[in-house]
Amino acid sequence: MQIQDLPYSDPGVPDARSGPRFLWWLGRNQLGGQLKALAWGLLHFVSVSALPFCVGLAVQAVVDRSGTRLALTGGLLVLCGAAIAVGDTFLHRSAVTNWITAAARVQQLLARKAALLGSALTRRVAAGEVVAVSTGDVEKIGWFVEAVSRFTAAALTVVVVGVALLFYQPALGWVVAAGLPLVALSVLPLLPRATRRADLQRTKAGRATELASDTVAGLRVLRGIGGEDLFLDRYRRASQEVRHAAVRSARMWSLISAIQVLLPGLLLIAVVWHGVHLARQGRVTVGELVTVYSAVMILNYPLQHFTEIAMAYSFSRPSAKRAARVLSLERATDTGGSRADTVPEGDLYDPATGLLAPAGRLTAVVCGDPDAAGLLAERLGGHPADAGTSVLLGGVPLDELSLEAARTAVLVQDKDPVLLSGSLRELLDVPASGAVRAEDALAAAQCGDVLEALVQGSLDVADPMDARITERGRSLSGGQRQRLALARSLITDPGVLVLDEPTSAVDSHTEARIAEGIRALRSGRTTVVFTSSPLLLDRADRVVLVHEGEVAAVGLHRELVRTERRYRAVVTRETDEEAALRDAAPEENASALHAGTGETEGALRGRADETEAALRGRGADETETALRGRADETEAALRGRGADETETALRGRRALEEIEESA
Template sequence: MQIQDLPYPDPGVPDARSGPRFLWWLGRNQLGGQLKALAWGLLHFMSVSGMPFCVGLAVQAVVDRSGVRLALTGGLLVLCGAGIALGDTMLHRTAVTNWITAAARVQQLLARRTAQLGSALTRRVAAGEVVAVSTGDVEKIGWFVEAASRFSAAALTVVAVCVGLVLYQPALGVIVAVGVPVLALAVLPLLPRATRRADTQREKAGRATELASDTVAGLRVLRGIGGEELFLERYRRASQEVRTAAVRSARMWSLISAIQVLLPGLLMIAVVWRGVQLAQEGRIAVGELVTVYSAVMLLTYPLRHFEEIAMAYSFSRPSARRAARVLALQRATEPTGSHEAGVPEGDLYDPRTGLLAPAGRLTAVVCGDPDAAGVLAERLGGHPAERAETDVSVLLGGVPLDRLPLDSARTAVLVQDKDPVLLSGTLRELLDVPASGTVGAREALAAAQCGDVLDALVQGSPGAADPMEARITERGRSLSGGQRQRLALARSLITDPQVLVLDEPTSAVDSHTEARIAEGIRKLRAGRTTVVFTSSPLLLDHADPVVLVHEGVVAAVGLHRDLLRSEPRYRAVVTRETDAEAAAPNDVLVELEELDELDELDELEGIEESA
């Protein structure tokens, strides 16, 4: 896999049982790239390690006054230099490719899991943790995958050099062969503590990221209640905890680095001291002493990769664990269902609550608890927050939604929650969503009463004569809550799903606009199933059936005005009346009679005008 071939056609099914298993799975899936990096790494490190032997041969050739051997040694030096340059270039290229492709694979896996989980993701994992996994953690994981091949090449090179020195000059080679493993293993007792400190740093950084994300998301509310400074102080404390943890972790890694410098220096002193003794005794030549000394000095280069792989694993292990935790999350219903026929048509029915939304009609649902309304809306879309083994799925045309493939279920039922998100970009890009093609952008915008929103977007985007090319800032922060709500409604209307579920779609607009939106939804969605969760009389008056859900079950079904007369619980939710007012509902009945008279007058006026 090359960078230009990204994204992967299929990133695969990860082993998310633990962080180390996930790292091992990533390495196995990039075996080709790892082998390439290993080959180029061996060429580079072996060429570097060959330099001391060439230098030793050259020194000995000068001592022996042999021009032929000096010329041959010069040729070997040229070959080693070429191997170093070529190997280093290609190793860097291949290693970076491994890093980027591994990170891209993890990001694709996270994106796929996020799409499968939908709104259930943020109920199981904090939004800040998802951000941390998809940004910083992905880089740490890619770093370990990239460093593994270079470490393997360095380890093989160290073994080859030690064996070569033992064969070349046994008296000094044995010292090197014994000392180098000690150098490589000397830091092992410190790694568990360094790993724990790195884990602590990552956990504190993750909590700080979560706190920052949540604070930014609720900044307007915090400013409204005067809680901005309180949360800012919390973030300051969390940031200081991250700084303290980072300093403690850096101290341990600096100690490991110091040991990696100190011990090779001691080994070189021992080799030189012993080599000088052997040279004085005439047991080794000067060129051999120079070769062994140079080899030990250059061994510090591949040995540095032992420290790097330890750091990479220590930092990537908690990152891999967090990524595996997200990837291990499962949807309450299976991503691939067993129903192979097309998307069924018919009524939408929830066996748990008894809610029935007739096909092709506008059904309004009234819940006294707004949170319960949101949970029920997500359940109707096939995204229950939690599901018991004995629970029955929502039925569409008699077919359980969990038996439909995920794509088919989402094509059939679309849920717009009460806090929809607008992504940055142009209005055309915002409305460029999968759709049936039946409803155009202008029709949807008109039904959602977005005329003033288009004017505001044009004014906020100088040079954009066409409203469709006007820019929308991140999450639509430059727009009011009502404007964002109407744009989101227009986006949902464009998709034209078989079943559209709207949770409080007009809670942030004024009553006049709300009345026009109610009429627009009814006309545009004629013949399609629409479920609206609301307590607004203006929307309820346009619904065919109105369903009252009380304490998790359907308590009453009827028309809005009939329920106002006959159902006190419905009247209490819709009119927000007190207990005293509920005991004397005459005023409400009088208002209803007056509304009926007004409707009759409107009808008479319409007849007269047509005559």
Template sequence: MQIQDLPYPDPGVPDARSGPRLLWWLFRNQLGGQLKALSWGLLHFASVSALPFCVGVAIQAVVDRSGSRLALAGGLMVLCCAGNALGDTFLHRAAITNWITAASRVQQLLARKAALLGSALTRRVAAGEVVAVSTGDVEKIGWFVEAVSRFTAAALTIALVCGGLVVYEPALGIVVALGLPALALAVLPLLPRATQRADVQREKAGRATELASDTVAGLRVLRGIGGEELFLDRYRAASQEVRHAAVRSARMWSLISAIQVLLPGLLLIAVVWYGVHLAQDGRIGVGALVTVYSSVMILTYPLRHFEEIAMAYSFSRPSAQRTARVLSLERATDTGGSRPAEVPSGDLCDPATGLLAPAGMLTAVVCGDPDAAGRLAERLGGHPSEQSPSVLLGGVPLDELPLDCARTAVLVQDKDPVLLSGTLRDLLDVPSSGTVGTDAALSAARCDDVLAALVQGSVGAEDPLDARLTERGRSLSGGQRQRLALARSLVTDPDVLVLDEPTSAVDSHTEARIAQGLRDLRAKRTTVVFTSSPLLLDRADRVVFLHEGTAAAAGTHRDLLASEPRYRAVVTRETEDEDAPARRTVLAADDVPHRLEEIEETA
């Protein structure tokens, strides 16, 4: 795999049982690139390490006044320099390729997992952690995966040079062969503490990223309530904690680096001292002494890769652990699908709560607990919890349908839908049945003033569909964003449309018109609306009241107002005793249609 071939046609199925297993899986899946980097690394390190032998041969040839051996040494040095340049160039190319391809594979896996889980992802993992995994963590994982091949080449080179020195000059070669492994293993006692400090730093950095993400997402609300400075102070405190943790981690790594410089220096002094005594005794020649001395100096270069691989693993292990935790999340349904890829038709039923949404009808659901309503909406979209059975559509469990088929059958609009940046035309360019046009959807969602505001705020956009939206529609009000999101859902025209509080930020005049537009446009189509607004409830064909996780009552809005005190308490925010006079209940039920007519006439 080359960089120009990215993205992968299929990134594969990762081994997400643990962080180390994920790293090993990534290494195995780019074995060809690793072998290529290993080959170029061996050429590079071997060429660098062979230079001392060439220098030693040249010096000994000068001492012996041998022109032929001096010419041979010069030719060998030219070959070593050429091999060094060639190996270093292509090692860097192969290493960067391995780094980028590994990081890209992880990013594709994360993107695929996010698409698979949908809105359930941020309910299981904090948004800040997802951001941290998909940005900083993938780089550290790629760093370790590509560093393995360079470390292996360096280790093999050191072993070969030590063996060559033992054969070439046994007296000094044995000292080097015993000293170098001791140098490489000397920092092992410090690695657990360095790894622990790196883990603390990454944990604090993830918390700071999550806090920053949440603060930016709710910046407008924070400014409205005067809490901006409070959250900024919290982020400053979290940032200082990250800085202190980074300094503590850097101190440990600087100590390891110092040891990696100090100990080879001591070994070099020992070799020179012992070699001088051997040369004075006539046991070795001057060329041999220079060769061993130069070899020890050169070997400090591949020896640095021992420190790098330790650092890369220390930083990548927690990153891989977090990535594996995200990749191990599963949609609590059969993602492969055990039934044919055909969309079933019929009633929508949730066995856990007893909710029934008849086919072709507008069903409103009233639930006093907004969190419970959100969980139910998630289940209706095909994401049941492990404890809850699957929702049935036409008697067919959604988890037995292929994922694409289930998403075609049911569309869930969250309470806080996301609008991506781009033009309005791009926003409404979604997979759809083709039955509902853009104009009809915008009209039903009552987006006339939204279109006017977008045209006014976009320079040179005569067609409202060419007007640009900022990220998440921050330039629009909450009600305007809700209506655009509703229009996008209506354009999709799914068999079953589930809306969670689609008009919570809309004024009553607009809400009444949206209720009528939604009813008209979705005629003979199954629609489920989670709401407590009387304006929407009165337009529903059927209202289901959920109490303590079960469907406690069902009927029309006016019937439930008259017969169900708990329903009336949720919808009308009534705080009086449930035995209030029946006259008030009847008036409340009779007033709703008249108020709706007054609102429509005023609008």
């Protein structure tokens, strides 16, 4: 895989059982790139390590006054220099390619998982952690994948040089062969502590990132309540904790680096001391001593990659663990069963709560707990928080549908929809049936003022569809964002549309028009609206009260207001005291109602007779004046009467209006 071939057509199925397994899976999937980097790394490191032998041969040639050997040695030096340059160039190229392709694979896997889980992802993993995994953690994982091939080449080079020195000069070679393992493995006891400190640093950095992300997302609200300083102090403390953890981690790694410098130096001193002693005895030549000395000194270069791989693994292991945690998440309804591609039709039924949304009708759901309502809405969309009994659509469990079929069948708009940056045309360019035009959806969602605001806020834009929307629609009010998101959902025109509080941020007049728009545009389509607004509830074909996780009552809004106390507590905010007064003396209220009814009917008959007489004896202008006076009189009566007489008074008002029409 080359960089120009990215992205992958299929990034594969990762082994997300643990962080190390995920790293191993990444390495196996880039075996070709790793072998290529290993080959160039061997050429580079072996060529570097061959320089001491060339220098030793040149020194010995000068001592022996051999011009031919000196010339040959010069040629070998030129050849080694060229091999070093070529090997280093292509090693760097191959290693960087491995780093970028590994990071791209991880990012594709994370993007695919986010698309699969949808909004359920941020309920299982904090949004800040998802951001940290897809940015900083991806870089750490790529660093380890890149360093593996260099470390392997360096380790093989150290072994080759150690064996070569044994054959070249056994008297000095055994000192090097005995000291190299100690130098290479001396830092192993310190790695667990360094890893723990690195993990702590990454954990604190992740928390700080989450805090910053959440603060930026809620900055508007924080400014409204004056909470910027509070969250600034929290982030400052979190940032200082990250700094202290980073300093402690750096101290440990500096100690490891110091050991990696000290021990090779001690080995070099031991080789020189022993070599000088052997040279005095005539057991080694000057050229051989220079060769061994230079080889040990050059070995510091490949030995540095032992520290690099240790650091890369220590930093990448927690990153890989977090990435594996995200990648191991599955849809709660994924049971591994059959996956149908045909989109079913029919009633939407939730066996867990008993909620039934008949096909082709507008069903309103009232739930006293907003969080429970959100979870139920996600459950209806096929994304329950926990695995369990699946929601049925036309008798077919949603978990037996493929993901594409399930999303075509049911669309859920949560209470906090996200608007991506771009033009309005791009925002509304979503997968749709084509039956609903953008103009009709915008009109149904009452987006007229939103379009005007977008045009006024944009330069040289006449068509509202070309107006730009900022990130998450921050330049718009909450109600405007909510209506644009509703229009986007209406354009999609799914078989079942689930709306969670779609009008919570708009005024009552706009809400009433939106209710009519939804009812008209979704006529004949199954729509479920989670709301406690009487304006929406009054226009629903069916209202369902869900109480403590079960369906408690079903009916029309006006019926439930009269008969269901729990329904009134949610919709009308009726208190326990008011409910107790209502239920205290039902017979007295009924008697008062009958008495008021009789009195009003008698008064209306008398006024009707008077009006009829007035119509016969008065002109048109006087009749209109009289009718207005009677209307004002009735309105005053409405203000002065008690709650129990209101219904009777309304009947009287309607009777007067009928008299006015007949006049």
